[in-house]
Amino acid sequence: MDDKKKVVENLNSLFSRYSGKEKLENEIEKLQSHLLEMEIDKNRLEKNETNTKKAIAAKQEAEQKLNEADVRIETLTYELEELRNKGTNENSFTLIEEITPSSFEPYIERLASITSGNDPFITAYMTYEQVQANVIQGKLTKYLDQDTLQLLKKINSNTGYALFYDNMKMVCEVIVPPIPITESLVEIAGSFNVGPLTKLLDREMTVCVLAAHAGESLIGITSDKTVFDEDMVIRSSVKAKHTKGGFSQRRFERLRDEDIAHHADKVRSALKDLLASSVVDIDMMFLCGDIVLADHIVDEMNIEIPLMERNIDARIEKHDTDNILRSIFSCRRYRL
Template identity: 60%
Template sequence: MSGKKKVATNLGSLLNKYSGKERLEDEIERLQSHILELEIDRKRFEKNEITAKRALAAKQDAEEKLKAANVKIETLTHQLEEKKAEATEEISFALIEEITLPQMTPYTSQLASIRSDHDSLITAYITEKEMDLNAGLSKSIMEELDQDSQYLIQKIKSDTGYVLFYDRMQMVGEIIVPPLPLERSSVEISGSFNTEQLKETLTKGINICVLAAHAGESLIGISSDKTGFDEDMVIRSSVKSKHTKGGFSQRRFERLRDEDIDHHAEKVRNALKNMLEHPTVEIDMIIKCGDILLANYILENIDTDITIMERNIDARIEKHDTDSIIRSLFSCRRYKL
């Protein structure tokens, strides 16, 4: 290279450095690279922003739907409760009454006299066991009944079973809960009602021992004819009335009352043991009524193989008419559909 060219090249380089051109070009290149990175980041951000917006929109939509669903559930629940309340108020038995044993004779005769030329009369005997198993009436028989009767039958509570007399033309709808357990279940559809098993149950010979328990005054007795007691005894003890005030006084009072009840229960238990050990007749069944919790407490320490049955009756002990308890025990409960 000639000396002039070399001097020119060096001079150009010197001018570039002096003017800052190289520095500016480097800065431009760096900035362009940064702009490219920013552009890439911008596009990524825009993409993420769209996804975020979509997710937010989807979340808001789901929340609205959930809110609407909860409102609908609350509305339907409220409507269902209203319907249940309406059904409870509107659908009820036309009649509920107690029928004494002597009154049942003309009642069963009247039912047995009804006739149908179209085999539209349903007689169903349902035992307590069938009721406990929720078996009861079969689906096919239930479908023969009107809807109100289907609903009402589910409300029957009985530890002896029940008998249904029903006319598919809805002229007759009767349920009888007998005082003693039915021995077998059966269903019959014919031109007349079958009252035979009910009459057998009502006339069945049975010797019972009654325990009508009440705090302070309980009755025990033996009956062989379903009309009165062959032998009975009223056991009385002094039992304090319930305390209505609070504090230590009430706790002490209730403790003393519990002691009185324990004393009364022991007196009744001893008398009952003596009656069962030396009965005037052979006992087939013990029937407990009145205060059932107290009756259970009295029977706790009595060792016996005799069948024990519970009856929820008005077992008030009448001073001059203890036989009223027997009449109540052997009455049938009638439900008119």
């Protein structure tokens, strides 16, 4: 159908050549013109029920993509304004990356191999409570410059962090571990003290994981932090988000909320059974994915196990659920 092809071609053109609001609005105007032509030809199309359904589906798809484009424009405009207001003179990290469990050992070995004869290296371990209270200012102010102190304030960690700092700034590293640091330390020596961090990450423990998503959640138990000893994926039918607005959206969202509540009940029931059947004590439970949903699931369970929230990319992959463990037990590295 020629009119349908016009819509599809314009949609493809719109999203492949999108480079700004003005251009996008021009493409939207062209698209709306074609949609109007489709309305004019509606009587002719009604003679063929199959084509009519296809035309309506194409129109709905076009409207949805237009709505998404409008939202994207608004988001980009806001982000651009934020960047302008923020300015360009603010200090920032030169590197932020994840250190996976498999790459941590060579990283820590290289760090430990750096030595000096005149004690210029600073090692500091800060607990979550100390980070929140900004204890770093009192302990290390005389050793660190103001730019470094300001960068340390930006690190958001619920497990504390380890700082490895050379006053010649050849090494300026912060490691945020996945497991909470429980003992603080400040040491100035001719090498970095990596022992407490290595001991922390080598700690033997059994953990339970809840990766919550609306309609598809994973629960599992692991004793070696690399593969699940036992895991399961709980799936439910949950409606996709509604984008049209009006009364229909409110009703649709209410039904979606009911679907999510039903899914939460299924996951909660399965999690209770998993914990009850475990023959070993669980040392810690990690919550990831949709943290709000995960919190809702465990809130009504009165779990006495320590809970840790991990803001990670907890995608549930059919043939590789252990990828979530790799993300959970990765360290975050900041280069100052």
